[in-house]
Each structure stands twice: as C-alpha cells, then as structure tokens.
Amino acid sequence: MTGDRLRRAVVALLVVVAVAAPAATSDYVRALSADAMWSGLLVLSMVVLTGFVGQISFCQYSFAAIGAFTVGSLVSGHHWSFWLAMPLGVAFAGLVGVLVGIPALRLSGLFLAILTVAVALFFDNYLLAPGTWNSFSGGLSPWQPGRPAFLGLGLSGEYAFYLFSLAVFLVCTLLVWDLRTGKVGRVLRAIRGSELAASTMGLNLTAWKLTAFGLSAAIAGLAGALSAVRIGSVSAPSYDFVHSISLAAVAIVMGAGSVGSAAAGGVFLVFGRYVLQQLSISSQYFNLIVGAGLVLQLVLTPQGLIPSMTQRLSTRFARRTDGLAAPVPAEGVNA
C-alpha cells in the first residue's frame, strides 16, 4: 500500500533527523530535546485515553509525579537502581490510574473533566505538598536521583541521555501503534463510538475503560520516571495541575486520535517555550498561544493538526501515483 510506504518513509526520515540533529547543537538544546521525549510520552498517554476511548484527563502530570517521586525517593533516598525503581513507578502510576478510573466509569465529558481536576488538585495540595514524603526518604529534599547506566553505557552525557529517551519514546510509540491497529484499539474506539452498542456486542465496558485509564497512567508514570533522572531532581511544582491543562490542550490541538501527535506535541510543549525565550518573549505567553491554537484548530481542523496533515499528504501522494498507474480515460466516455 502506498499510504503505508509513505508513512514508513516519513517516520524513518524523522527518526534520522531526531537522532542526528541534536548532535549539531548545544548541551542545553540536547537536554531540552530529552525533555521533549518525556513530554511526548505524556502526550502519548493522552492519545491512549482521549484518542482511543474518548475520555478526557486533566491529571496526567499527577500520574507522572507518581513515577518521578517513586524514582526520586527510591534512587536518591534508598539507593535503589533506577532499573528497579522505574518499573515500580510505572506500576504504581498504572494502579492509581485504575483507581481514578473507577469513579470515572459513570462519568464522561464535563463531569469527568472536573473529577480529574479534583484528582490533580488533591495531588498538588496533599500528596505532593512539601514535606509529605520526608520521613520516607530520610529527610532528603529535593531528591536528586543520578543518571543510570544502560547496558554499561553511562547516560550522564546529555546527548547519550537524549538518545536513550528517544529510544524509550519510539518503543512506546510503536507499542501503542500496535495496540491502535489491533483488537485493543478497535475495542476502545467502538466504546467511544457507542457504549450501548459495544456492551451489547459483548464488551465489558468496565474492564476496558479501566484498562485504558491504567495504560494511560502507566505511560505518564514512565514519562515522570524519565523526567526525574533527566532533570536530576524531583520537585512537586514541575508536576502541578497547570501543566496537565496545557498538556491536554496541546494533545487536542495536535489531534489526540493520532499516535504521531505524541512526537509533535512533545516537541511543541518544550520547544514552544524555548522559542519564546529566544525571541525574548515571556514564556507565560505559551499558554495564551496554545489557547489561541485550540480555538483555531477547533474551527479549521476538528480532527487535530497531525491527522489532517497526514491525510492531506497521503491524498496528494495517492493522487500522483493514481495518475501514473491509471491514466485518466479519454474524453467522450459519456457521449
């Protein structure tokens, strides 16, 4: 299929650029690129929840905080290996995601949004409040987890760590892509399409919605675990509610239905602010720009930026190859 081949070619090209481009930049930009990768994972977590099953969440950074705090406390406070702490953080985040999903089972739209806001605020004000975890980690605050080594290669260099983050991001994206094109994606989209029809076709709505919440939160937890070792310290304000709001907005602008939005969204979340700084504009304007983008996107491309771009690209490409394969029939056919 030409569409598939085109997609593969574009993805391969983007991966080559993503590997090579930061080599020509400063360590600061490489660090930002690594940030873009874990931010991309957060957008990916929104893709699973919003794009697949049609649920909204304003507490993805709270799930990320679970991953980050687990890694921070265990690696920095208890001298665990990152490779043990990280999966534990992912599992915790997934578990909390399922717990948040339980009350969310009977809610959708606005009411679900309010529930997730409440969860985020609960995290910000109680669970992540300064001092809550001091007794657990021997009073170390903030935690400063060091970078791990991967297969004997140290990840302390910014470029090495960026490549590691890129690899993690790509693997996760690939796995989610597989889910999207298989049974899980089909089932979740069916539930988004009509819960009533899906349940009478034998789908256990409860189990599938909780699966989506757990999966989404686990991906967010992984993003958080990566962020903790990227930044090298864990502090609550990095994971507060306001971040979750811009994340949701960016995911929707990019198009939550598309796995490709995760990459674009992550890059935009990090480098959008960076570009504003370079232009000596306060990065406070970032949220304003995202808001304006959200309005424009809803009016111009209701599916989101990335799906409409890929669609335009593939139809243009298809038209060109169709023209080559099957020339337009001679005129006078209708005569």
Place this chain on the structure above:
Amino acid sequence: MALLEVRSIGVRFGGVHAVDGVSFSLHQGEILGLIGPNGAGKTTVFNTISGVRRPDAGTITFDGRQIDQLRPHQRARLGIARTFQNLLLFSDMTVLENLMVPVDAFSRRGVISDALRLPSSRYEEERAVERARAVLHFLGISGAATTRAGDLSVGLQRRVELGRALCLRPTLLLLDEPAAGLDARETAELAALLPRIRERFDLSMLLVDHDMALVMRVCDHIYVLDFGRIISEGAPQTVRDDPAVIRAYLGEQVA
C-alpha cells in the same frame, strides 16, 4: 423447553407502568414477532431482554438460565445479539471493523499480546477478518467493507448492523424495528433475508415492529402488545383478524 422464557415482567418509568405483567416464550428456531402501536412498550420489553434495562418485576430465562439481572455484555456472551431501532453503528470505523468488534469481544487477545504482536494476536486478527468477510459476503455487502460505516445509506447501515450482530454467533437474535427507514423494496428484501439467516446461522429471532407488513410475512408466532400488556397472540392470520388487535391499531370502532 422454550429457549427464552419471559415471565410476568414489569417496568415502571416513575409512576407509569410501561410494561405490566408481560409473559411469552420463544422456542428454538422460531421467529417470534412482538408488535403493537407506538408507545405500547415493545422496545422496553426488548431492552429488558438484551440487558439495557433491568425489569422491576418478573423473570427472564434464556437457555435454562435466569438472565434478567445480568449486564448486557454477559448476555451477549450467552449468545444474545441485538440491533437497534435508531442505528447504533460505530460510525467512525469501517464496516469491516464494525463486524470485527463482536469477534474481538470473544477473543482472548489483550494489551500485551497486541502490543507485542504475538503470533496468537495475529492469528486471531486473521480469524476476525475472515469471519467478518464471510458475513459481509453472505449479506451481499462485501463492496462496502472499507467504507466508513457512518457514510452509508440507512438501508446499508441496517444491513451492517445485522451483520455485526451475526458476527457474535448468536443463538438468539433480537431485531428492533429492522424495517424502520427502509422503502418497500428494501423491506421485501429483508423479509426474504431473515428466514435465510435463520437457516444459515441456525438461530432464533425476536422481531419487534409496529409495521405489520414485515411481521406478518416472516413470523411463525406473534404477540401483540398494547399499553404494556399482551392483548393477543397466535399465528399471523389469527392475530390479524383479532378484533382486539384491530381496535388497538385503528382505535375504537364507531358502531
């Protein structure tokens, strides 16, 4: 013993008895009709069988098992499939994907086997495509396989819904006003199709409709519902000539 036993079920909406003490039984291989004027409670009875609504009173047994408190997906797993009067397709998905969903629902593939594309997942995927294509072929709509379901005409959407229900391999197929929105020719085609479906898929049907034409042609036995109660039952001919039924449909006759 009957395949489906409905025993004096009642459903209240607030103070209104939408369904009041309705009983009937459906035997293996039968096409049973449930008819009545608009608002008689047909769809409500129907919903209590598919599990969309639990009855406030009475019991429903299917295949010797009491099912009235089960959730919809549990009843689907026992072999009860349904269509909807107001068409509930997964409209953003292709026709083929729509038909694959009930096959997926019964498969054991999960997040891990799908994410890693394990051989079991690939095998099940092929099996689902095969089953969906076979049903599409049987219904004569193979050409629409890759079309977005929401883009089809009402007639085709009804057929896709029928196909989706058949992909569940039901032993009981519940059809909620399957002729609604169809023209005379399409209705006649449907009337010819339903007995063929019964033969091919070896199932029983419960057909709900207020339009007599289809029901009279295909049903073996008919129950007539009015104001939430059964007012008549019997073979199509008997029911059509029953004064009580004529009254219900045409109003009180002027002497």
